[in-house]
Amino acid sequence: MQAKQVFQSMSPYTPGKQIEDVKKEYGLNQIVKLASNENPFGYSSKVKKAIPQMLDHLEIYPDGYAKQLRDGLASKLEINEEQLTFGCGSDEIVDIICRSYLEKGTNTIMATPTFPQYKHNALIQGAEIIEVPLINGYHDLPAMLDAINQQTKVIWLCSPNNPTGSLIPKDELINFLDNCPSNIIVVLDEAYYEYIERSKKPDSISLVQKYANLVVLRTFSKAYGLANLRVGYSIASEEITTILNITRGPFNTTSISQLSALMALEDEDFLEETYKRNIENKVAFMEFCNEVGLDYYDSEANFLFVKLPTSGDQLFEFLLTKGFIVRSGEALGHPNGVRITIGSKENMEVLQQRIKEFLANV
Numbered sequence: 044m045q046a047k048q049v050f051q052s053m054s055p056y057t058p059g060k061q062i063e064d065v066k067k068e069y070g071l072n073q074i075v076k077l078a079s080n081e082n083p084f085g086y087s088s089k090v091k092k093a094i095p096q097m098l099d100h101l102e103i104y105p106d107g108y109a110k111q112l113r114d115g116l117a118s119k120l121e122i123n124e125e126q127l128t129f130g131c132g133s134d135e136i137v138d139i140i141c142r143s144y145l146e147k148g149t150n151t152i153m154a155t156p157t158f159p160q161y162k163h164n165a166l167i168q169g170a171e172i173i174e175v176p177l178i179n180g181y182h183d184l185p186a187m188l189d190a191i192n193q194q195t196k197v198i199w200l201c202s203p204n205n206p207t208g209s210l211i212p213k214d215e216l217i218n219f220l221d222n223c224p225s226n227i228i229v230v231l232d233e234a235y236y237e238y239i240e241r242s243k244k245p246d247s248i249s250l251v252q253k254y255a256n257l258v259v260l261r262t263f264s265k266a267y268g269l270a271n272l273r274v275g276y277s278i279a280s281e282e283i284t285t286i287l288n289i290t291r292g293p294f295n296t297t298s299i300s301q302l303s304a305l306m307a308l309e310d311e312d313f314l315e316e317t318y319k320r321n322i323e324n325k326v327a328f329m330e331f332c333n334e335v336g337l338d339y340y341d342s343e344a345n346f347l348f349v350k351l352p353t354s355g356d357q358l359f360e361f362l363l364t365k366g367f368i369v370r371s372g373e374a375l376g377h378p379n380g381v382r383i384t385i386g387s388k389e390n391m392e393v394l395q396q397r398i399k400e401f402l403a404n405v
């Protein structure tokens with residue numbers, strides 16, 4: 044049995060370490076996971092309360108059109124309901140875009156390092172990958188425009204960028220869209236949109252209304268804290284959305300995930316609390332880094348990429364033994380650093396002590 048040629052050089056996604064595995068391996072009782080940018084404050088208590096009532100009819104297929112969630116989101120974002128596509132996480136929308144627009148003989152442009160799923164899914168479709176190095180954590184948009192040729196079909200912008208956290212400034216984004224040929228799909232992945240400081244937030248929805256080739260990706264996995272329920276979505280022109288909905292599987296979100304997402308959307312207090320605490324804890328962590336002489340990339344997300352005098356793996360392994368799981372830059376295409384999710388105040392204070400201990404011995 045021979046899979047597509049490209050599989051010979053690919054492997055399955057290696058997730059961050061799992062809490063239970065680390066407990067066993069190191070004989071620890073308590074583990075703090077700061078590796079996957081999950082919400083350290085959990086998720087809306089209103090959703091938690093409502094979930095038991097959603098279990099009555101698991102024998103019935105969900106509404107594949109996600110009508111209730113669609114209506115709620117469309118009115119919140121002030122867009123037409125026909126501009127939304129829901130996915131099993133925005134991960135699935137990335138795959139749907141690749142399956143819809145990429146094939147052998149086409150190419151796709153992205154930053155490096157960036158979110159790995161763009162490359163992964165594009166490769167499976169047989170597209171050529173053009174990677175443009177970041178500059179100090181930021182997308183090099185002029186170089187990305189220069190990389191465009193006749194075969195270019197999709198360009199990926201990740202903002203804030205995972206793993207660096209850097210946000211594409213509003214004016215640069217608009218300039219990019221003005222200069223990008225309108226027959227090329229531009230995907231703006233805003234998985235961390237809710238974490239961006241208010242004054243810096245681009246008005247991405249009005250950009251979608253202006254640029255018919257723009258696809259914005261958002262998710263309920265990060266600030267809303269519903270990573271386990273797998274709901275992400277895209278906002279795009281009706282023309283693009285029609286295509287994405289042809290590719291999409293008919294029942295790719297569940298009733299539980301749809302209703303929970305809708306309730307999470309309505310719990311603005313939880314989101315506000317998450318936003319505020321993240322900024323407070325992130326600022327405190329940046330101050331700590333300044334104090335101990337560690338450099339990091341600008342971040343508008345709920346994580347910080349810290350540059351190290353050692354390999355990322357060294358700090359990663361050290362912190363594991365102390366009960367903290369972070370993400371080594373080694374796995375993210377940036378060996379001398381670690382990506383650390385901003386956790387609760389208490390956990391961050393202990394983490395900082397541990398990092399100090401590490402630095403004292405290198």
Ligand SMILES: *Cc1c(COP(=O)(O)O)cnc(C)c1O
Nearest residue numbers: 132133134158205234262264275
């Ligand atoms: C986490 C993440 C996603 C995917 O999230 P889903 O859980 O699949 O919605 C997409 N893009 C970026 C940049 C991410 O960090």
